[in-house]
Amino acid sequence: MRINFELNGKSVLAEVLPHQPLRDILRSQFDLTGVKVGCHSGRCGVCSVLLDDRVVKSCLLMAPKANGRSIITIEGLSNNGELHPVQQAFKDNFALQCGYCTPGFIMATVDYLSSSPSNPPLRDEIKSAIKGNVCRCTGYEKIISAVSSAITSSEN
Amino acid sequence: MNSSPLQSYHLPLDLVSALTLLAEHEGSAKIVAGGQSIMLLLRQGFLSPETFVDISCIPELSEIATIDEAIYVGAAATYSSLESSPEIQPYSVLTDSLHVIADPQIRNLGTIGGALGHADPSLDIVPPLLCLDANVVLKSLDETRIVSLSNFHQEYMTADLSKDELIHSVTFNNLSGPHGGAYEKVSNVEGGWPTVGVAAQVVLDDTLSIISDVKIALAAVGDTAIRSPCMEKSLIGSVISMDSISKSSELVSQDIDPLDDLSGSAEYKSHLAGVLSKRALIKAINRAGGSL
Numbered sequence: 001m002r003i004n005f006e007l008n009g010k011s012v013l014a015e016v017l018p019h020q021p022l023r024d025i026l027r028s029q030f031d032l033t034g035v036k037v038g039c040h041s042g043r044c045g046v047c048s049v050l051l052d053d054r055v056v057k058s059c060l061l062m063a064p065k066a067n068g069r070s071i072i073t074i075e076g077l078s079n080n081g082e083l084h085p086v087q088q089a090f091k092d093n094f095a096l097q098c099g100y101c102t103p104g105f106i107m108a109t110v111d112y113l114s115s116s117p118s119n120p121p122l123r124d125e126i127k128s129a130i131k132g133n134v135c136r137c138t139g140y141e142k143i144i145s146a147v148s149s150a151i152t153s154s155e156n
Numbered sequence: 157m158n159s160s161p162l163q164s165y166h167l168p169l170d171l172v173s174a175l176t177l178l179a180e181h182e183g184s185a186k187i188v189a190g191g192q193s194i195m196l197l198l199r200q201g202f203l204s205p206e207t208f209v210d211i212s213c214i215p216e217l218s219e220i221a222t223i224d225e226a227i228y229v230g231a232a233a234t235y236s237s238l239e240s241s242p243e244i245q246p247y248s249v250l251t252d253s254l255h256v257i258a259d260p261q262i263r264n265l266g267t268i269g270g271a272l273g274h275a276d277p278s279l280d281i282v283p284p285l286l287c288l289d290a291n292v293v294l295k296s297l298d299e300t301r302i303v304s305l306s307n308f309h310q311e312y313m314t315a316d317l318s319k320d321e322l323i324h325s326v327t328f329n330n331l332s333g334p335h336g337g338a339y340e341k342v343s344n345v346e347g348g349w350p351t352v353g354v355a356a357q358v359v360l361d362d363t364l365s366i367i368s369d370v371k372i373a374l375a376a377v378g379d380t381a382i383r384s385p386c387m388e389k390s391l392i393g394s395v396i397s398m399d400s401i402s403k404s405s406e407l408v409s410q411d412i413d414p415l416d417d418l419s420g421s422a423e424y425k426s427h428l429a430g431v432l433s434k435r436a437l438i439k440a441i442n443r444a445g446g447s448l
Contacts, residue, residue, distance in 0.1 A: 001165055018165035018208050019198045041196060045261060054236065054264040061265070062191045064165040065210065108260060131347045132259025 003067040008032075008076025016063035023047045023058035025066075026073060034074035034103045038134075045133030048104040049073050055111035057132070074103035077110070086110050086150045095146035097137035104133045109147050119155055121148040165208045174211055174322065175297045181207045183319045188212070189232045189270035192262050211322065217269070220244065225330050231269025231323040235281070236260070238268065248443055249284040249337025249357050256280060256339070259347045269323040272308065275315040275380070282309070282381040283355035283373035284339055288328040295324040309380040333368065334360045336443030340436040341375070342428055344419060350376045351419040352428040354408075356436035360396075364445045367391050372437070376419070377412035377429055384411040387433060396446045405434035 004013050007030060014025050026032045026049070035058055036046035047058040050072040051065075077084035083091065086109045096102045112129035126147045127140075135143060168174040178185050186205035188194055189212055197203045211217050217232040220241045227243055238244050239254045257263055257280045271279045272292060285305050292308045294301040294317060301321070308316050317323065341353035353375035361368045370391045372384040386407040394400050414425035438448050 018163040019195070021195065040199070042192065042262060045259070048261055051264070055261050056264050057261045060192050060195045060262075062165075062188065062195060062208075062210075064167065064208075065191065065212065067167065111260060111264075127346075128255070129260060132261040 001064060003064055005066040005068065006070040008072055014063070014066075018062065018064060020063045021047075021059045022049070022061040022063045022066050022071070025063050026058060026071070032073045032075050036100055036103060038100075043134070044101070045104040045108065046101050048107040048133065050107055050111065053111070053114060055108050055132075072107075074106060077106070084110070085153060086113065086146075089150035089153065090143075090146045093142050093146035093149055095138065095142040101133060101135045101137075105130060105135065105143055108133050109150060112147070113150060113154055117151050119151055121151045123148075126151075163206055163208070165210065167210045167213050169213055171214055171216060171295070171324070172297075174209055174214060175295060175320075177207070177209045178320045178322060179297045181209075185209050185319075187273065187322050189267040189273075190234060190265035191270075192258075192266040193270060193274045193276075209322075211269075212267075217324065222330070226327050227330065229268055229326045231272075231325055232267050233269075235263035235266050235268070239263065247284070247288065247331075247337060249287050249339055249355050249440070250281075252337070252339035253280045253284045253341075253353075253355065256341055256347070268326055272305070272326065273315055273317060273323050275309050275313050277309075277312065277378060277380050278349045278353075278376040279381065280339070280341060280350060280353050280375060283353055283375050284337065284357075285326065285328065286373035286381060286383055287337060287355045287357035287371040288331075289371070290326050290328040292326055293324045294318075294321045296321045300324075306383065312379040331357075331359065334362070334364055334445045336440045336445070338436045338439035338443065340432040340439070342432065349419065352376050352414070352425050352432055354429065354432040354436045356433065356440040358437070358440045358444050358446075360441070360444045360446050364447075365396055367394055367396060367441070370437075372408065372433055374408070374412060374429055374433075377414040377425060379413075382411065384408045384433070386410045391437075396441055396448060398448060401434055401437050401441075401448070405430045405437065408433045 038044035038046035042060045049058045185207040188210040217230040219230045290305045337357040339355045341350040357371045359369040375381045390404040409426045414422045
């Protein structure tokens with residue numbers, strides 16, 4: 001079936017099968033390989049994207065559900081080469097090593113920032129906000145610092 | 157994956173269209189709400205329906221409202237929308253559970269109706285709804301049925317739902333009197349399925365010293381989520397004391413039938429059920445204004 005949706009601000013068409021995950025469409029038809037492939041079962045969060053500004057796992061998003069909706073991937077966050085504040089916060093806090101999980105963490109953080117997080121930041125609240133994402137290198141401390149600094153600087 | 161170009165996917169915009177599709181494809185259509193469980197079942201080859209009927213674009217099925225002293229939750233309301241709904245905030249037994257279901261990504265798509273239709277005995281949302289005496293409203297083109305949630309889940313992964321019916325909504329009555337609820341769970345990983353989950357809902361008398369009503373329900377301790385009548389009976393009418401709560405929590409093992417699995421042994425789950433029942437009860441009583 002054919003679906004029409006807004007992808008990173010542009011209206012696009014895609015030919016999809018009913019139970020194809022949107023992740024596969026984003027990677028194969030639109031070359032958006034910042035949407036990573038991990039566990040294939042909704043546990044690791046590396047394929048996270050924004051659906052109408054809320055974070056979802058695109059491996060569990062049936063592609064037809066994107067019809068008429070807006071999808072934003074990591075590729076759609078920067079503005080004319082200028083990093084999104086959350087991307088900048090991850091960079092400034094060295095919140096990555098291999099980087100494979102980073103797009104997912106950043107998408108989860110963008111959603112969290114839009115939902116009025118506590119400020120000053122609360123560590124437990126941040127941990128709940130990113131619990132759908134798994135990182136196997138950093139041990140999360142620097143990721144939590146990055147999310148925390150993104151919250152603090154979003155107030156300014 | 158068993159994807160086939162012959163499959164059809166429908167996104168009806170109103171209830172009658174959805175019910176008509178179910179009637180036309182009787183037996184072969186699968187209802188999709190958030191898709192968070194069905195995607196896994198499809199990927200594992202457990203399902204290969206010819207027709208999908210996605211109910212997430214039907215406005216009345218996503219509503220959360222208070223109607224005639226009762227809370228109405230449409231089947232396609234997401235966990236996230238429940239978490240942020242002012243109607244749901246007074247029911248801490250529900251909000252506790254919503255905060256510990258999976259993770260934000262899953263909660264943004266997963267729905268209450270999808271959970272109830274899935275009928276997994278480990279779902280965190282079911283024990284709180286059992287404590288609230290929730291009813292499930294089922295609709296087909298010809299009929300509306302209202303089934304008590306305690307009868308809706310008949311056995312392991314099996315709900316009282318015909319092929320031409322869909323779960324329309326879940327309702328429960330407003331609570332009166334000093335009341336409080338809590339949900340406690342233990343799982344192997346943060347956001348994981350519960351090894352055991354326990355919901356408690358209490359109503360106190362006006363002196364805040366006697367338990368006038370109590371409901372205890374558990375997840376992951378048998379074929380379906382269940383209430384604990386032994387524990388409830390021992391508490392109703394009793395004066396609040398740590399001693400009576402400890403003693404009653406030991407009775408919960410009489411009402412459950414846990415199995416050994418990867419999340420823990422049956423013996424461990426029985427032990428956990430007692431510990432979590434006590435914890436949930438204490439929290440519920442304190443929230444109702446009682447003191448422990």
